[in-house]
Amino acid sequence: MGRYSALSLLRGAFNGQSHWRPAWRHPDPKPAYDVVIIGGGGHGLATAYYLATRHGIRNVAVLEKGYIGGGNTGRNTTIVRSNYRQEPLSRMYETSLKLWQTLSDELNYNVMFSPRGALFLGHSDADMIRLAEKGDAMRNQGIDAELLSVDQLRKIEPLLDFSRDARFPIEGGMIQWRGGTARHDAVAWGFARGADAAGVNIIQRCEVTGIVREGNRAVAVETTRGRIAAGTIAICVAGHSGHVAAMAGLKLPVESQTLQAMVTEGVKPMVQTVVMSQSLHCYINQSDKGGIVFGGDPDNWPSYAQRGQPMTLEGAVAQGLALMPSLSRLRMLRCWAGVTDMSFDGAPIIGPTPVDGLWLNGGWCYGGFKATPGSGWLFADSLAHGRPHEIVEPFSLHRFERGAPVDENGVGPMPNHR
Amino acid sequence: MLTIACPHCGPRAQAEFVYERTVDSVVPLDAEPAEAVAALFTRANPRGEDDEIWRHTHGCGGWLVMRRHRVTHAISAIRAIGPETLP
Amino acid sequence: MTELTITVLDAVPMAVLELWGDPAPAAKRLAKALGHALPAAGRAAGPVMRLGPTTWLIEGDHAALAKPLGEGGALTEVGGGYARIRIAGAGWRELLMEGGLFDAESPDFATDCVATTLIEHVTVTLRVESDAACLAYVPASHAGDLLHFWRQARVLVAA
């Protein structure tokens, strides 16, 4: 693996950039691996990377039915933050955020993590109290959070609608300056390149069609490229968690739904931070290419189609325009949808399953991207030691039957109410 | 956006309807605890057809069960639920 | 073309009739009292308009229905909760397509047809009065918003 650097690019200027080698190999699957990871998204690749580089477990395959990073890794709005109210969530996301800060160097691949601030707007005294509560909870754990007055907000995001006759006037905000965005594809590619260099086999166009059990132990997977035996099987397939787990006879506390997002044509810088709102359901940021990236609520009905309902997106846009009216004449360039595995408390599910040798990392709802390095780090540690890492213990699969949900929004078990 | 054939109103835009839950997640009244926990906290969630409960919330308010494919979104069966009604 | 008018009608008493159990016997008694059958789904007849599977909206005084209803259901006052807005003029169908989801331009949506739908995010029940007018039953709290919307959109009708 040739190292990436400005110097190597400059060298390329004189050799027609002919010296670059593949970022990862395209191997055929071996008959058996110590660990088989199902799903070549960010989480699966990060898990493989940390297994190989931190735990010395290199006989690992990542099986991807399409192309790596083609699922939710490449379909989200690239937001990274750890500003959660519930302590198990903020601890886990903060673990991830710390990894983000040095991830480009770690991987020698610029994932463009841009800590330009994750901003929540408040539109009433009640909103501001809830934001302060969240900020206070974060600060109590040593996570950065800062309350902002309207005057401070004006300096940061001058194009927000600060008028008093706005439908939801802006009363202030809470910002996590260490939050921001990253280049989503680069995260998958960077982890893939690093994992590959450490010996992991990344096998694309290899769909898992069955999970082979001997007694209560999962021992192999059937794939479109043959049977592959595994010491441990780890499911990292986001929206398809339920589908894959069913191959092992499991029913999960998960419902797959569609989440849409869109991007506008590029313009010069106009949105500096990641803008979210306590009362309006949209989130806005501007990509490095200048496109305004827009997301909103999920479609709230079950689907595996990667295809949403246009009026859901229109609703998110309306709310975004309420925050920033000058977006009106920008044009939506592209919209897309991902399949999210909505869990029944809004928090992920990480840990062993009732089937021996089969582990699950899923249920990320629409919050998975920001967790990518942390999820990989914690899941790899859990797999390597054969027990859940202490930080992911609250996210066990059996928390629901125990009655111990981790419910950030307090809306209960119906994912479509979330 | 789907067209949903409301058993009472005929074909209407999906935006008039609200998805409630799957049939397999209905917790019967007086369910045993284990039965209630299983119904509430697990789903078949197939990448194929499933039975879903929707409501024509912004229409007649009636409830319906539809069998719908989760990839094609095609609705293969639909029926009303609720008390006895007149035509 | 006649000018499109948007008028808020005076409030009147209204009640929801809901039948439970086997609805047929009560419906029969009520039909006798009303002089016509309870309207089917999507229809209105006189002061009675079908709302939902088990419900009808009765406009005006409904005291005479309590006795024939008997124990077959209940009448519940709801008149305070609705604003009735009449949209009159040849363009009413076009106006109702603005911000809408329902095919108000369909020729099948004719006099005494009833439909509840979403218009500009508000749940509205429409009753066709004639080819020249439609009555919208709007939740009272949303009426101000919707009136504003219709009055603004009026310039688009046949514009």
Next chain:
Amino acid sequence: MSGVAREGATIGFTFDGTRYLARPGETLAAALLANGVRLVGRSFKYHRPRGILTAGVEEPNALVTVGRGGRTEPNTRATDLFVYEGLEARSQNRWPGLAFDLGAVFGLASKALPAGFYYKTFFGHARTWLKYEAVIRRAAGLGPAPTEADPDHFSQRALFADVAVIGGGRAGLLAAREALRAGKRVVLIEQDAVLGGGLLRDPREIDGQGSAGWIATVEAELRSGGARILTRTTATGHWDDNMLCLAQKLVEPGQVPGHGFAQRMWHLRAGEVVYATGLIERPIPFANNDRPGVMLSRAVRTYIRRFGVVPGRRVVVATTNDDAYETARALRDAGAEVVAVLDTRPAPAGADSGFAVLNDSVPQAAKGGRRGVKGLSAVIAGAEQHFAADLIAVSGGFSPAVHLHSQAGGALDWDEGARAYKAGAARQAARTVGSAGDPPASGAFRPVGNAKASFLDFQNDVTLADIDLAWREGYRSVEHVKRYTTLGMATDQGKTSNLPALEALAHAGGMTVPEAGITTFRPPYTPVTMGAMAGAAQGEHAVPTRRPALYAVHAAKDPIWLNAGYWKRPRAYPRGSETLAQAGLREARSVRQLVGLTDVSTLAKFEVNGPDAARFLERICATTVAKLAIGRGRYTIMLREDGLVFDDGTVWRLGENRYLLTSSTSGASRMATHISYVRNHLMPEAKVSVICVQEHYAAIAVAGPKSVAVMEQLTGEAPPRHMSASQPTIAGVPVHLLAASFSGERAFEVHFDARHAAAVWQAIDDAVAAAGGCAYGLEAMELLRIEKGHLVIGPDIDGRLSADDLGMGRMLNPAGGYIGHSTLHRPAFAEPGRKQLVGLESVNGDSIPEGAMLVPHLGARAEGHVTGAVRRVLGPGHIALAHLADGRARHGQEIYARSLTRGHTTRVRVVAPHFYDPAGERYRD
């Protein structure tokens, strides 16, 4: 005035501040070409000079910013913009100017900036990247960022049709006419300003008429038959069940609309969709094929025949197909010199065309700079040859516009002859007609020019070399190639670059084009403004506003309003210069000492009737109901199926089988759904009628020690005792008088037909005022209810606590049976460490920060938080409600309420959550 004087050119417009004239019906591109303007824009990455490549919506190069202020539309295609008087167009992505652009330095450095270069450099801590990024962000982006609110309105409208025809060319007109004649409801959608499509470029006789006459005849028949014809309307998305989004320009971008509406989004539902979407021509990759003066062959023809503008005098035509010969003829007919036709195909292709045809010719490199091309070199049968020219008309073949078909789930079939994908089996009721279904044949060829200067995606500056690099680096899936190189991600969405790039990828991998794969077509077909997507839901109408029946009464008092969800509710009625806090305290004191009235109309309310009403309510409510005597009421809570509390309210027995249930404002629609679900799905056989009467009943609460006297005076009878109900009249209006209290004082809720809201309010207001009291708002209510220890949904009942956590375990119906009972017995519900509701008193008399964390000592982990805090209404001191781990066992402990975000830490004592009249003495008369 600049440019070229032309007959009929009367419409004044400016480009980069220079004034020109256009003819009616001309696009900006046509008008610029007519006026001799060739350099129109700069590319995204290398800032290369760009001209006009196409004559349609697929244009990647000629992007301008139009309009002023809030109507500014950046990235508008000059080829898809009809000139109007006063149009102001500005070039983009250049500084200081279009001709001399310092950004072109990126072009000079292009050798060191291959595809994906940014992944390979700018390392260091994230904060370091932030600095590089700031520079990159300023250089990136195309048009300027608009800064003003939009002054115009946008419409959204529903549309239904039996047959929707997309495309108003010959095939579309025929399809529409046929459907109309079959008695169908027809809509015909055309993105151009006029019907005709390809006939505008290639007129011919149809049915014995010239094109123009035939188009007019068909249009007239369609219109008179009731078909709807939408021009300047683009079908941007084909969604499930034949739902299409159509974006219509009611005026041109930047133009001031007479009726105030700029654009419309149609939501179309069609029985059948007919795609008559035509073809998109492909460029040919060769070195400097992006220079001004390289133009697609059909675009050249369009400018000549439709607009009467000849874009060059000395022209080389380079083609892979027969169609470009028609362009050569058009050029010759217009008096231009066709230097040569370079045909990639072997002889005898083009042999009988009458032009100087050179077979086996592959263009190699264009000569010339930003002012335009000067010539073209080509490799002809292995030998290089040079041609002087000021225009190079290129045709690399034609790709059907299959975008909508593919969006709708339709299959794509590879057509080897046309070297393009065409529509295969449709998944929805849709079919393809006309040239889109039958693309003309095109020769295959291998590009021969310098790959680093042979552009595929003109706007994003993606070259053949970039595709090759991506492949070599292992980005082999077509999606990886697209994302790594940014190919097809510019504002033209790869309309002209997609197929040439697939050819290049196939070449790099030694595959066929179908083996290389294809990227997904996603909406929109052409970009659509956010304004049109939002429709009327903008500004103060961005989300609905719900006004309670007493809205006008309150408005007359000019209160401080609160957005409570969608509702507008009075927060306080300040007098003189009172602040919110002062007004709230005065109003609350009035309640404590005298009497006050407040609007509680927004409460959720349900009338429950029938022999099974009590049985039904004992499912919904977790408390007993059946034992309630007629005329009595009680406080109740409702559980979710997971056993946690999600709402509270009161239930009243108004008659033998008649109950009124109230619940929270914020949970109203959720409760309505829950009740309906239980009734319809779990208890369909029950003889019960449940009707939501939230809006029917206005409700006024009257609270305070003098409330009994006020009520007695208003009703002329003794008011009911606490938690009892009566049905007197007030101001002649029959009311339900419910003796319930949220404030801790003796109080009544008056529920009545909202049609009489103003009259009843007036009567009560007069009586309250006569007793020395006043109206109070939500601010005072907050002071009162926290002091009394009453909870609200949201902060206190937050969806995470059980009845026991809230101290309400003993209220639960011991017989069970209520929703949520089945899951209450899970182990975690009984484990130590659960958050429990407690009260807090400030030890030093300081205020307690709401939302603050509760810590046993400074620096400790949070063990709970403050849910609501107020000052005491009458006495001194501050109090709060809170959730605290194992809180009930900690009464008497002193801990800290700590807000690090606000720099506010207070010592507090844990107490029971009732600060005022805990024994309820004040409810007794």
